[in-house]
Amino acid sequence: MANPLLDHASPGDLADRGQTFETEGKIQDFKRLLEIVEADLAEVPAQLVPAQWRMAPVGIKLDFSWADSKKEFPALTGQVTANIAALCQRCLEPCEIAVETELKMVLVKESPRLKAAETAFSEFEVWELAEDTIRPLDIVEEALIMALPLSPLHxxxxLCGQLADDVVQEKSGTARPFADLKSQMGK
Structure with missing residues (x-):
């Protein structure tokens, strides 16, 4: 069965139909996200990398409609959720981060209409489109990538491994040669 999220369609056509997608994908369905996660996990010894991380589910719920009564601005609302394997920046071991992002956007093609959309729909995020058609899967992937934390942590x-414990122990034994300097400066 074909995946309708892969089909190119006009946002206006999707809004006219009131198109709704409620499905589940896998991390491996998203090429750019897969590349980001692979690059992150490449720093981890192979035996520590979660075996089936590419098969982790991605929950997708998308609703297309019109943001205005004149049917000039197609809107997309929805939610995307996933548990994504990452490299914990505290202990440098694999961890799983829960990513959940709400979508509430107006899809605009032309630049002159972009300003009007930003003004009229302040409660929506305005996405400027490069083409007349979209692939819903691309929007989901972009939303997931933007929702990734800059520094993932357990x-x-x-839950952190040995390295985090070593760093905490090292900090407690740190010599502070200038600790008394502040009190001396007040004299």
Whole structure:
């Protein structure tokens, strides 16, 4: 069965139909996201990389409609959720981060209409389109990439590996040669 998220379609046509997508994909369905995660996990010894991380589910719910009564501005609302493998920046071991992003956007093709959309729909994020058609999967992928944290961390320090413990112990034994300088400056 064909995946309708892969089909190119006009945002206006999707809005006219009131198109709704509620499906589940896999991390491996998103090429650019896959490349980002692979690059991150390449720093980890192979035996520590989660075995089936590419098969992790991505929950997708998209609703197309019109943002205005004149049917000039197609809107997309929805939610995308995923648990994505990443490299914890605290302990440098693999971790799983929960990514959840809400979509509420107006899709605009022409630049003159862009300013009007930004003014009229302040509650929406305005996305300027390069083409007349979109692939819903591309929007989902972009939303996931933008929702990734800059520094992924385990949800709790207790979940971190040995390196995080070593850093904490090292900090407690750190010599501070200028610690008394502040009190001396006040004299």
């Amino acid at each position: 949800s709790s320090r207790d």
